[in-house]
Amino acid sequence: MxxxxxxxxxxxxxxxxxxxxxxxxxxxxxxxxxxxxASPVALGLAADYGxxxxxxxxxxxxxxxxxxxxxxxxxxxxxxxxxxxxxxVVMEQLTAWPDAIVTDVTSxxxxxxxxxxxxxxxxxxxxxSHPMAGRETGGPLAGRANLFLGRPWVIxxxxxxxxxxxxxxxxxxxxxxxxxxxxxxxxxxSAVALISHVPQLVSSVMAAQLLNDDAGASxxxxxxxxxxxRIAASDPTMWNQILAANxxxxxxxxxxxxxxxxxxxxxxEDMSVPGAxxxxxxHMIAGNQGVARIPGKHGISQTFATFTxxxxxxxxxxxxxxxxxGEVEVNVEELQIEHAPGANMGLAQISxxxxxxTTIMDELRNRDWKVAE
Amino acid sequence: MxxxxxxxxxxxxxxxxxxxxxxxxxxxxxxxxxxxxASPVALGLAADYGxxxxxxxxxxxxxxxxxxxxxxxxxxxxxxxxxxxxxxVVMEQLTAWPDAIVTDVTSxxxxxxxxxxxxxxxxxxxxxSHPMAGRETGGPLAGRANLFLGRPWVIxxxxxxxxxxxxxxxxxxxxxxxxxxxxxxxxxxSAVALISHVPQLVSSVMAAQLLNDDAGASxxxxxxxxxxxRIAASDPTMWNQILAANxxxxxxxxxxxxxxxxxxxxxxEDMSVPGAxxxxxxHMIAGNQGVARIPGKHGISQTFATFTxxxxxxxxxxxxxxxxxGEVEVNVEELQIEHAPGANMGLAQISxxxxxxTTIMDELRNRDWKVAE
Numbered sequence: 001m002x003x004x005x006x007x008x009x010x011x012x013x014x015x016x017x018x019x020x021x022x023x024x025x026x027x028x029x030x031x032x033x034x035x036x037x038a039s040p041v042a043l044g045l046a047a048d049y050g051x052x053x054x055x056x057x058x059x060x061x062x063x064x065x066x067x068x069x070x071x072x073x074x075x076x077x078x079x080x081x082x083x084x085x086x087x088x089v090v091m092e093q094l095t096a097w098p099d100a101i102v103t104d105v106t107s108x109x110x111x112x113x114x115x116x117x118x119x120x121x122x123x124x125x126x127x128x129s130h131p132m133a134g135r136e137t138g139g140p141l142a143g144r145a146n147l148f149l150g151r152p153w154v155i156x157x158x159x160x161x162x163x164x165x166x167x168x169x170x171x172x173x174x175x176x177x178x179x180x181x182x183x184x185x186x187x188x189x190s191a192v193a194l195i196s197h198v199p200q201l202v203s204s205v206m207a208a209q210l211l212n213d214d215a216g217a218s219x220x221x222x223x224x225x226x227x228x229x230r231i232a233a234s235d236p237t238m239w240n241q242i243l244a245a246n247x248x249x250x251x252x253x254x255x256x257x258x259x260x261x262x263x264x265x266x267x268x269e270d271m272s273v274p275g276a277x278x279x280x281x282x283h284m285i286a287g288n289q290g291v292a293r294i295p296g297k298h299g300i301s302q303t304f305a306t307f308t309x310x311x312x313x314x315x316x317x318x319x320x321x322x323x324x325x326g327e328v329e330v331n332v333e334e335l336q337i338e339h340a341p342g343a344n345m346g347l348a349q350i351s352x353x354x355x356x357x358t359t360i361m362d363e364l365r366n367r368d369w370k371v372a373e
Numbered sequence: 374m375x376x377x378x379x380x381x382x383x384x385x386x387x388x389x390x391x392x393x394x395x396x397x398x399x400x401x402x403x404x405x406x407x408x409x410x411a412s413p414v415a416l417g418l419a420a421d422y423g424x425x426x427x428x429x430x431x432x433x434x435x436x437x438x439x440x441x442x443x444x445x446x447x448x449x450x451x452x453x454x455x456x457x458x459x460x461x462v463v464m465e466q467l468t469a470w471p472d473a474i475v476t477d478v479t480s481x482x483x484x485x486x487x488x489x490x491x492x493x494x495x496x497x498x499x500x501x502s503h504p505m506a507g508r509e510t511g512g513p514l515a516g517r518a519n520l521f522l523g524r525p526w527v528i529x530x531x532x533x534x535x536x537x538x539x540x541x542x543x544x545x546x547x548x549x550x551x552x553x554x555x556x557x558x559x560x561x562x563s564a565v566a567l568i569s570h571v572p573q574l575v576s577s578v579m580a581a582q583l584l585n586d587d588a589g590a591s592x593x594x595x596x597x598x599x600x601x602x603r604i605a606a607s608d609p610t611m612w613n614q615i616l617a618a619n620x621x622x623x624x625x626x627x628x629x630x631x632x633x634x635x636x637x638x639x640x641x642e643d644m645s646v647p648g649a650x651x652x653x654x655x656h657m658i659a660g661n662q663g664v665a666r667i668p669g670k671h672g673i674s675q676t677f678a679t680f681t682x683x684x685x686x687x688x689x690x691x692x693x694x695x696x697x698x699g700e701v702e703v704n705v706e707e708l709q710i711e712h713a714p715g716a717n718m719g720l721a722q723i724s725x726x727x728x729x730x731t732t733i734m735d736e737l738r739n740r741d742w743k744v745a746e
Contacts, residue, residue: 132593132595133595146681146745149720150720152592154593181592190590191588191589191590191593192590192593194585195586195590195593195594195595195598196595196597198579198582199579199598199602200597201634201637202578202634203597203600203660204656204659204661205630205633205637206571206572206575207659207662207664208656208659208660208662208663209567209571209630209663210568210663210664210666210667211659211662211663212567212626212629213564213568213666215560216564217563218568218666218667219525220505220525220554220568221667221668222505222568224569224576224603225568225569225667227576227600227601227603228575228600228603229660229664230600230664231597231600232657232660232663232664233660233664236653236657236658237654239653239657240654240657243653244644244650247644248641248643251637251638251639251641251642252638253582254637254638255635255638256585258632258634258635260578261578261627261634262628264574264627265623265625265627265628265631266624267620268616268620268623268624268627269620270620271616271617271620277617280612280616281609281610281613283574283581284609284612284613285609286580286584287576287579287580288577288605288607289580289581290579290581290582290583290602291580291602291606292606293583293586294583294591294599295591308514318705319699319700319702320699322698323696323699323700325695326693326694326699327692328692329692332691335707335708336709372514
């Protein structure tokens with residue numbers, strides 16, 4: 001059993017999805033969590049939901065007047081408010097709690113740091129974070145204690161960051177089950193421009209083209225279009241705040257995207273021109289290589305080797321397959337079962353590391369399974 | 374019980390994913406299916422897989438010489454070959470079987486029709502189809518009898534199409550569980566440019582930007598980027614054939630996409646300019662409206678309930694999980710493993726039918742697994 005690193009109490013300011021998830025996660029480790037939110041409804045919901053107790057004092061001075069002053073004076077303040085007010089709320093909390101470490105969890109990191117620096121905040125006690133986790137729904141009721149489990153949690157320390165501040169925020173992220181990634185604020189903001197902000201806008205622009213569909217083409221949509229446009233359903237107001245804090249970095253990558261798409265359009269206008277097919281192929285090959293850089297799961301990931309096992313639709317066959325796979329000392333990365341109603345069999349698609357492919361296929365063949373690559 | 378509309382035998386030419394799926398689907402309805410493929414391996418696999426029997430004759434003349442001539446003379450030929458040879462193979466089949474209705478299932482429809490017209494093929498007996506169904510993997514073993522179930526099946530009849538030809542192909546699509554959509558070839562090709570070909574290239578171009586990631590940003594990727602770039606893993610050779618047959622229509626939409634992205638880039642370069650925030654918001658609102666036009670569900674299938682099992686990264690733990698799942702008498706629909714680098718645990722996401730959720734979660738808890746919804 002790992003001991004809990006986070007020292008009670010901590011204060012969560014902003015009880016939306018992220019704030020409530022931080023609070024629930026820490027509560028599940030036995031940490032005493034104080035809650036605050038500008039909206040009494042969100043605050044009450046989060047408290048009812050078990051995320052912590054409503055903070056009786058909003059400053060060290062007010063807390064000092066209480067009987068249980070120490071129990072109501074946070075060691076760490078986690079600011080979980082929208083991006084456009086993050087810098088301001090961080091400043092307020094640094095002032096309100098002169099002995100607390102303050103962090104925020106907004107998705108852009110240079111802007112709040114600049115704000116705190118410009119307003120003379122105590123930079124030894126502030127460092128930004130960005131847990132790379134979210135859900136499609138928001139609000140306190142969407143909060144989950146395990147939201148950060150196994151997810152990267154970027155911590156953007158800077159020259160003035162004290163070792164104690166860094167260690168306390170790292171401890172909090174680790175207590176929530178996250179993996180700590182250290183980056184400076186500028187590198188972080190460039191990274192999220194590439195992996196989050198540009199994909200959001202590309203998805204929005206693609207989805208917007210469907211407004212030109214007068215012929216009912218959208219009704220024919222398949223999984224590809226759905227995937228590409230899923231995040232186009234995101235909230236424009238929240239994204240306006242995020243993008244406003246990272247505009248130039250996003251714009252640079254968008255220019256590259258527009259230039260690539262224009263080059264493709266030119267090639268496609270006449271595919272009989274020598275070289276045109278090559279241009280289209282090169283862009284798609286670059287896409288193959290780019291998507292292969294994304295680690296982990298991705299439908300059927302390119303980094304894994306996949307094979308298929310045929311299963312009779314008889315009872316107990318799937319159980320036998322699971323048990324046989326269990327005996328083979330190979331890490332299964334992904335396993336997908338398909339029941340084919342027409343055929344009298346099901347198929348299990350199994351992904352493993354490429355170097356394990358022969359072993360597991362041979363072992364399953366030895367156990368009388370029909371196996372195909 | 375609906376009677377089967379398709380009259381035996383039918384001939385499937387090309388036993389890849391689509392051809393094998395057509396064959397399996399018709400076989401499950403009791404239709405006699407003849408198979409042919411340029412690759413003896415693909416043909417043998419499809420036949421072994423239960424998709425039908427290898428055609429003993431490849432023309433009406435050859436079939437006439439057989440004892441069971443009628444049983445080996447197809448009423449319908451379904452051409453399921455790559456787009457670049459579709460027109461040619463349709464022509465060959467029209468000539469080989471002078472009494473058969475011929476259709477093809479390639480994803481572009483004006484080009485094969487033009488080819489048949491230019492080569493003097495019998496247009497009363499040919500009409501194109503495009504079943505809007507597919508999978509990420511190809512080949513006969515990827516074939517599924519239910520691949521077309523509930524999916525749109527576009528039929529592109531034209532001025533010369535005979536009523537009988539139309540009815541027979543509609544009957545075949547209905548027998549496979551598909552929903553028939555009638556369009557002319559030009560309207561179809563414009564529709565797929567918008568809902569399939571442009572999304573493919575947009576996804577490829579987005580993924581290609583990750584090749585400029587020198588800072589390890591890709592490691593922070595979340596679900597949004599994964600979704601947008603999933604189809605960037607598609608096969609460049611197959612797509613080159615598709616795009617070559619629909620280039621100008623795709624190019625027109627790509628120009629609109631590039632123009633929208635350029636407008637966004639300009640706005641984002643300085644969000645303090647009056648009107649800049651409005652431009653960004655308007656594009657995102659258009660994206661909201663566009664994605665709302667796509668019918669049905671997005672993302673992880675809504676028909677399954679998913680829960681998470683935490684696995685220690687110790688040897689044998691995954692094997693134990695598989696073996697324990699094998700003991701529980703619940704059909705696992707999908708199982709996905711995530712290894713969180715850095716964290717000392719992995720997560721298995723397991724999908725089951727909603728009514729089985731409580732059972733399997735309880736059974737796994739009883740076996741000391743940490744389980745969460």
